[in-house]
């Protein structure tokens with residue numbers, strides 16, 4: 428009886444380890460430390476599941492916007508030909524040669540109360556996409572579009588965007604291929620990047 432109980436105990440322990448260990452180890456590393464950039468070497472054969480695409484877009488839409496203007500518009504593009512057309516006017520968009528997905532973030536000038544804040548809105552939205560992607564083991568690459576007119580025009584043409592939509596940036600997303608070389612420059616809290624201004628009691 429005692430031996431059977433011991434076996435049962437170990438079996439339960441093993442099961443608990445199998446179920447909880449992966450979650451524990453992922454949680455131990457903060458999501459921003461799991462972010463990786465890929466300029467080339469996404470796995471083009473491994474699409475981003477539709478449900479995940481929805482999560483990425485929801486993350487972007489969860490971010491605040493200047494004056495709550497909510498004038499960002501998103502295009503989730505999986506079509507390689509469309510990506511090729513975007514690359515025509517963008518000399519630094521190698522990520523689009525292999526990424527199975529790119530999310531284009533545009534500002535709607537007709538709906539914007541504060542057009543001068545749209546680029547900041549887009550930056551925050553992109554940050555949220557990067558974090559959500561990292562949390563799902565996806566690599567990303569931010570590609571700027573605005574203010575270069577050539578890039579704006581090629582993206583506008585590829586997506587048949589109306590004149591009121593100004594593409595600002597895009598985020599290539601996908602799983603890294605096996606031999607991909609990812610990067611992630613995580614800078615330390617040093618005197619160059621950060622200045623602390625302590626309150627009076629702390630001085």
Ligand SMILES: Cc1cc2nc3c(=O)[nH]c(=O)nc-3n(C[C@H](O)[C@H](O)[C@H](O)COP(=O)(O)O)c2cc1C
Pocket residue numbers: 463464466519520521522568569570571610611612613
């Ligand atoms: C605003 C912005 C614009 C960027 N534009 C491009 C781009 O046009 N093409 C590109 O390959 N990477 C682009 N990047 C990616 C940066 O080059 C990348 O963040 C940098 O290499 C450091 O990446 P890491 O911190 O993940 O290593 C852009 C990044 C940001 C934040």
